[in-house]
Amino acid sequence: MICLGIESTAHTFGCGIVSDKKVLANVKDTFTTEKGGMIPSDLARHHEKVKDEILANALKSANLSMSDINLISYSAAPGLAPAMMVGLRFAKELARKHNIPLVGVNHSISHLSIGDLITGAKDPVYLYVSGPNTQVIAFAGGRFRVFGETLDLGLGNMLDKFAREIGLGFPGGPKIEQLAKGKYVELPYSVKGMDVSFAGMLTKALRLFKEGVPKEALCFSLQETAFAMLAEVAERAMAHTDKKELLLIGGVAANKRLCQMLNIMCKERNARFFAVPLEFSGDQGAMIAWQGVLQSKEAIDPEKADINPYERIDEVEVTWR
Numbered sequence: 001m002i003c004l005g006i007e008s009t010a011h012t013f014g015c016g017i018v019s020d021k022k023v024l025a026n027v028k029d030t031f032t033t034e035k036g037g038m039i040p041s042d043l044a045r046h047h048e049k050v051k052d053e054i055l056a057n058a059l060k061s062a063n064l065s066m067s068d069i070n071l072i073s074y075s076a077a078p079g080l081a082p083a084m085m086v087g088l089r090f091a092k093e094l095a096r097k098h099n100i101p102l103v104g105v106n107h108s109i110s111h112l113s114i115g116d117l118i119t120g121a122k123d124p125v126y127l128y129v130s131g132p133n134t135q136v137i138a139f140a141g142g143r144f145r146v147f148g149e150t151l152d153l154g155l156g157n158m159l160d161k162f163a164r165e166i167g168l169g170f171p172g173g174p175k176i177e178q179l180a181k182g183k184y185v186e187l188p189y190s191v192k193g194m195d196v197s198f199a200g201m202l203t204k205a206l207r208l209f210k211e212g213v214p215k216e217a218l219c220f221s222l223q224e225t226a227f228a229m230l231a232e233v234a235e236r237a238m239a240h241t242d243k244k245e246l247l248l249i250g251g252v253a254a255n256k257r258l259c260q261m262l263n264i265m266c267k268e269r270n271a272r273f274f275a276v277p278l279e280f281s282g283d284q285g286a287m288i289a290w291q292g293v294l295q296s297k298e299a300i301d302p303e304k305a306d307i308n309p310y311e312r313i314d315e316v317e318v319t320w321r
């Protein structure tokens with residue numbers, strides 16, 4: 001089984017190729033700006049522009065042609081509709097033209113599945129921290145369940161907004177990590193059960209910036225406060241579900257300080273901490289391809305293929321575990 005996976009839910013257009021459990025190619029291009037954030041129509045234009053070249057490069061790097069592909073998967077949910085439509089149309093067109101079965105997968109679940117594949121985690125609590133998402137997830141009672149999540153914006157988006165407002169450009173997370181040093185300034189720490197909220201922290205940090213607090217100290221304090229909140233809710237979910245592994249996924253998993261704090265928490269409770277390596281932690285096509293392999297029996301008629309921008313992971317029936 002050789003599956004081509006197409007990702008296009010947000011800022012990244014990616015094509016990955018997976019053969020059984022091996023990633024043969026993972027090529028992507030991510031929309032970035034020097035100033036300002038991401039506008040859905042700009043994302044769609046970006047994806048449209050790069051899609052043919054990304055596919056060609058993925059095939060080349062796997063040393064394959066379209067005739068070797070037995071399955072195409074695309075990210076059908078959740079995401080920004082204008083961006084997702086580019087992937088959907090591309091996947092349908094390829095499926096029709098080359099007569100290959102097509103399967104739509106949930107992008108968030110793909111993050112979890114590629115995490116398991118790459119790290120070897122068996123049944124972890126997942127901490128999924130991307131641009132729009134901040135969720136604590138675990139497999140329980142036959143489904144992936146969300147035990148806790150952000151009540152307002154995702155941590156990545158919060159960092160991106162802060163960065164944009166103080167003129168650092170997009171994506172903001174890596175820039176904030178580089179700048180983070182100095183004195184801790186107190187920011188609202190907001191945990192409710194296993195839920196978190198970041199809006200108050202963002203508002204206060206922006207106010208302090210206008211009042212002249214150095215950006216380095218604010219970057220440092222945003223990280224320390226937000227990451228401590230995540231460590232607290234992840235630990236609560238591990239205790240509640242009695243799971244002995246924690247798997248960090250999503251673009252924010254690239255952050256070294258976050259990994260360090262979660263690692264300490266896991267050590268203290270005799271659990272194992274896994275961080276998904278950079279190549280597989282953010283949005284990319286290999287995770288869509290691997291999820292396609294897992295759901296290969298669920299291929300659909302390309303004419304009926306669609307997107308579902310608001311599907312949540314607990315709505316997905318898990319047939320492959």
Ligand code: AMP
Nearest residue numbers: 130131156171173174250251252255283
């Ligand atoms: P994703 O939506 O999973 O592709 O993740 C993208 C998000 O990850 C963006 O909001 C980035 O700002 C954030 N991000 C990427 N690298 C880092 C980092 N080193 N530290 C914090 N956030 C990061």
Ligand code: MG
Nearest residue numbers: 111130282283
């Ligand atoms: Mg993502």
